[in-house]
Amino acid sequence: MYVAVIGSATCDEKVAAQAREVGREIARLGAVLVCGGRGGVMEAACQGAKDGRGTTVGILPGTDRREANPYVDIPIVTGLGEARNTIVVRTADAVIAVSGGYGTLSEIGFALKMGRPVVGLDTWELGQVGQSVGEVVRAATPAQAVELALSLAGQGQREETGDG
Amino acid sequence: MYVAVIGSATCDEKVAAQAREVGREIARLGAVLVCGGRGGVMEAACQGAKDGRGTTVGILPGTDRREANPYVDIPIVTGLGEARNTIVVRTADAVIAVSGGYGTLSEIGFALKMGRPVVGLDTWELGQVGQSVGEVVRAATPAQAVELALSLAGQGQREETGDG
Amino acid sequence: MYVAVIGSATCDEKVAAQAREVGREIARLGAVLVCGGRGGVMEAACQGAKDGRGTTVGILPGTDRREANPYVDIPIVTGLGEARNTIVVRTADAVIAVSGGYGTLSEIGFALKMGRPVVGLDTWELGQVGQSVGEVVRAATPAQAVELALSLAGQGQREETGDG
Amino acid sequence: MYVAVIGSATCDEKVAAQAREVGREIARLGAVLVCGGRGGVMEAACQGAKDGRGTTVGILPGTDRREANPYVDIPIVTGLGEARNTIVVRTADAVIAVSGGYGTLSEIGFALKMGRPVVGLDTWELGQVGQSVGEVVRAATPAQAVELALSLAGQGQREETGDG
Numbered sequence: 242m243y244v245a246v247i248g249s250a251t252c253d254e255k256v257a258a259q260a261r262e263v264g265r266e267i268a269r270l271g272a273v274l275v276c277g278g279r280g281g282v283m284e285a286a287c288q289g290a291k292d293g294r295g296t297t298v299g300i301l302p303g304t305d306r307r308e309a310n311p312y313v314d315i316p317i318v319t320g321l322g323e324a325r326n327t328i329v330v331r332t333a334d335a336v337i338a339v340s341g342g343y344g345t346l347s348e349i350g351f352a353l354k355m356g357r358p359v360v361g362l363d364t365w366e367l368g369q370v371g372q373s374v375g376e377v378v379r380a381a382t383p384a385q386a387v388e389l390a391l392s393l394a395g396q397g398q399r400e401e402t403g404d405g
Numbered sequence: 406m407y408v409a410v411i412g413s414a415t416c417d418e419k420v421a422a423q424a425r426e427v428g429r430e431i432a433r434l435g436a437v438l439v440c441g442g443r444g445g446v447m448e449a450a451c452q453g454a455k456d457g458r459g460t461t462v463g464i465l466p467g468t469d470r471r472e473a474n475p476y477v478d479i480p481i482v483t484g485l486g487e488a489r490n491t492i493v494v495r496t497a498d499a500v501i502a503v504s505g506g507y508g509t510l511s512e513i514g515f516a517l518k519m520g521r522p523v524v525g526l527d528t529w530e531l532g533q534v535g536q537s538v539g540e541v542v543r544a545a546t547p548a549q550a551v552e553l554a555l556s557l558a559g560q561g562q563r564e565e566t567g568d569g
Numbered sequence: 570m571y572v573a574v575i576g577s578a579t580c581d582e583k584v585a586a587q588a589r590e591v592g593r594e595i596a597r598l599g600a601v602l603v604c605g606g607r608g609g610v611m612e613a614a615c616q617g618a619k620d621g622r623g624t625t626v627g628i629l630p631g632t633d634r635r636e637a638n639p640y641v642d643i644p645i646v647t648g649l650g651e652a653r654n655t656i657v658v659r660t661a662d663a664v665i666a667v668s669g670g671y672g673t674l675s676e677i678g679f680a681l682k683m684g685r686p687v688v689g690l691d692t693w694e695l696g697q698v699g700q701s702v703g704e705v706v707r708a709a710t711p712a713q714a715v716e717l718a719l720s721l722a723g724q725g726q727r728e729e730t731g732d733g
Numbered sequence: 734m735y736v737a738v739i740g741s742a743t744c745d746e747k748v749a750a751q752a753r754e755v756g757r758e759i760a761r762l763g764a765v766l767v768c769g770g771r772g773g774v775m776e777a778a779c780q781g782a783k784d785g786r787g788t789t790v791g792i793l794p795g796t797d798r799r800e801a802n803p804y805v806d807i808p809i810v811t812g813l814g815e816a817r818n819t820i821v822v823r824t825a826d827a828v829i830a831v832s833g834g835y836g837t838l839s840e841i842g843f844a845l846k847m848g849r850p851v852v853g854l855d856t857w858e859l860g861q862v863g864q865s866v867g868e869v870v871r872a873a874t875p876a877q878a879v880e881l882a883l884s885l886a887g888q889g890q891r892e893e894t895g896d897g
Contacts, residue, residue: 249535256535273807298807304650304823304847315765315790315807318823322632322648323515327488331796331810342537343518350511351487355796366532371413371420373506437643462643468659468683468814479601479626479643482659486796486812495632495646519632577863584863651843652819670865671846678839679815696858699741699748701834 242272243298244390245333245357247348248282248341248364256282256340259362261289262383263337268295270391275300275333277325278309278316282339287312300329327351334394337386338364338377349377358393360386406436407462408554409497409521411512412446412505412528420446420504423526425453426547427501432459434555439464439497441489442473442480446503451476464493491515498558501550502528502541513541522557524550570600571626572718573661573685575654575676576610576669576692584610584668587690589617590711591665596623598719603628603661605653606637606644610667615640628657655679662722665714666692666705677705686721688714734764735790736882737825737849739818739840740774740833740856748774748832751854753781754875755829760787762883767792767825769817770801770808774831779804792821819843826886829878830856830869841869850885852878 244267248260264286267274274290276283278299287297291312299313302325309316319325326348330336336352338345338361345364352359353376361377378393380386408431412424428450431438438454440447442463451461455476463477466489473480483489490512494500500516502509502525509528516523517540525541542557544550572595576588592614595602602618604611606627615625619640627641630653637644647653654676658664664680666673666689673692680687681704689705706721708714736759740752756778759766766782768775770791779789783804791805794817801808811817818840822828828844830837830853837856844851845868853869870885872878 317809319820320650320823321652323518324488324491324649328811331812340535343514347511347514347518350507350514354487354507354511365534368530370529371504481645483656484659484814485816488813492647495648651846652816655816668863671842675839675842675846678835678842682835682839693862694860698857699832
C-alpha cells in the first residue's frame with residue numbers, strides 16, 4: 242500500500258508534529274510513504290516514517306536530486322515543476338492532507354478527480370458545486386487519519402470519469 | 406491578454422449559457438480564450454468566443470487532436486492526461502471558473518499557487534487554512550467575471566513562492 | 570495541417586536561413602507552424618512564417634510567456650522543461666528537423682515513436698537497431714522539406730505501438 | 734548512485750540476457766536501477782537486479798500500477814505517457830541503453846541534453862550535427878557497460894545548456 246502525505250513546504254511546529262506522527266503510523270502499518278520530497282509537512286512526514294523504519298519516496302519538482310529532504314529514500318527527479326503533483330497523487334492508494342496551501346488544494350482536486358480517497362487533518366473545507374461534493378474525510382488525529390486512509394484505499398479505487 | 410475558462414466537460418444548459426456568455430465577452434474585449442479543449446463548459450465558452458470572432462486555444466489531455474470540441478482554433482495535443490491542467494493555467498493571465506468539478510478544483514489550486522487571479526461563477530467555495538486564503542473572486546454575471554479577470558490580470562502577476 | 574519545426578536554440582546564419590525558408594514555405598502552403606517557441610532555428614522558422622503571413626505556435630519550456638521569440642503568435646506556457654518536446658511533436662502532423670542538437674534528437678525519437686513523419690535538413694543520421702530503422706526522410710532544400718512533410722502527413726498517421 | 738536502463742518493451746532472448754546481466758551488475762555494485770517499469774529490456778534488467786538483491790524503480794507511462802513488471806519494487810505512476818521518459822533519465826546519474834527502438838532514441842537524446850553519461854550496448858549509432866556529437870560510449874559487455882556508467886557518473890554531472 243502507498244499513502245501520499247501532502248501539505249506545505251513550510252509549516253509551524255504544531256503542523257510538523259502532526260505530519261511526523263502521520264509518517265510514523267504509515268511506517269508502523271507497513272505502507273510506503275509518497276510525497277513531494279521537499280520541506281515542511283513533507284519533510285516531517287518522511288522523518289516520522291524513517292523513525293518507524295518505513296520507506297519514503299519523494300517526487301521532486303525540480304531538476305536536482307539534492308532538493309530532496311534528508312529523509313527521502315527514493316528521490317524521483319521530474320523537472321516538471323508543479324505538474325509533479327499529479328504523480329504524487331497517482332502513485333498513491335490514498336492521500337492524507339495535513340494543513341496545506343494552494344499546492345495542497347490542487348492535489349486534493351486531482352485526488353478526488355482520480356478517485357483516490359482523501360483524508361484531511363486541519364485542511365481545506367470544500368462545499369458542493371453542482372453534482373460534485375468535496376468529499377475530504379475529516380480525521381481528528383494522525384493515527385485516525387492513517388487508519389482511515391488505509392481502510393478507504395482497501396475498498397478499491399473508484400473510477401476516473403470524464404473531464405472537469 | 407489570455408484568459409482561461411475552466412469547468413466540467415459535461416454541464417447543464419444553464420451553466421453552458423453562462424460559459425457561452427463568458428466566451429463572448431472575452432472575445433469582445435479582445436482577449437484570447439484558453440481552455441482544456443473538450444466538451445461542456447469548455448465547448449460552450451469556445452462557442453461563445455467564436456460567435457464573438459475571438460481566438461480559442463484548446464489544451465487537450467489525450468493524444469488525438471480530434472478530441473477537441475468544434476470551436477477550438479488551435480488544438481494543443483499534450484498526451485499528459487490531467488497534468489495538462491497546469492498548462493491551461495500557466496498559459497493564461499487570469500482564470501474564470503464556471504461551476505466545475507474536481508478537475509476545476511485542481512485548476513483553482515494551481516492558479517492560486519501560480520499567482521494567477523481566479524474569478525468564480527457559482528464555483529467552489531474555499532475557506533482558510535493556516536496562512537492561505539482561498540481567494541476566488543466572486544462574480545455575479547459572466548460580463549462581470551470577464552471584466553474582473555482582465556482587470557486583475559492587468560495588475561500583473563504575483564509571484565510563485567515555494568511548495569505546498 | 571500542423572507542421573513542427575525542430576532545431577537548436579542557437580544556430581549560425583546558414584542554418585537560420587534554411588529555417589526561415591522552411592517557415593515561409595509552411596505559411597505559403599497554408600499550414601500552421603508549431604515549435605518550441607525559443608531562439609535559433611525556432612525563431613528563424615517563426616520569422617519566415619510571419620513573413621509569409623502564417624500562424625505560429627510556440628510551446629515553451631519555462632514558466633514565463635516572455636521567453637517566446639517575437640514571431641510567436643500563440644505562446645503556450647508549459648513549465649515542464651524539456652518534457653515539453655513531447656507536446657511539440659504530438660501537436661504536429663509532421664516534423665521537420667533543421668540541423669539540431671540533443672534536444673532535436675530527443676524530438677526525432679519521439680516523433681518516430683508517435684508515428685509522425687520526420688523530414689531532415691542536415692540533421693542527425695541514424696542507423697538501424699534491431700527492427701527499428703531511423704527513418705528520417707532527407708530533403709535537399711527547405712521547399713522540398715515542406716513538400717515532403719505535408720505529403721507524408723497527408724498519408725495519415727501511423728500507429729504508436731508499445732514502449733521502447 | 735542511480736543507473737537507468739533503457740530499451741524496448743519487447744525484445745528477443747539475446748537482448749534480454751544482456752539486460753539481465755546489466756541489472757545484476759548494477760545491483761552487485763550497490764546502485765539503484767531506474768527504468769520505465771514495463772516489459773522487454775526493462776523487465777529483464779529488473780529481474781537481474783532482483784537476482785542480485787538490488788532495488789528497482791519503475792517510472793510508468795500509464796495510470797495503473799499494475800502495468801509494472803513483477804520485478805519493480807517501487808512503481809511510480811505518472812499518467813504522462815511517453816513524456817515519462819524524461820523522468821527516467823533525470824532520476825538517474827547515468828544511462829545504459831540496451832538495443833532499443835524509437836523511445837530509447839528519445840531517451841538517449843534527453844540524456845545527452847541533460848548531461849547524463851550514456852553507455853550503449855548494441856544501440857543507436859549517432860553521427861555529428863553541427864557542434865553536437867552523439868557521444869554514446871560503446872561497451873562490449875554488460876559488465877563493462879555498468880562499470881563505465883558508474884565511472885562516468887562519478888565524474889559529476891555536466892551542465893544542461895540552452896535548448897535544442
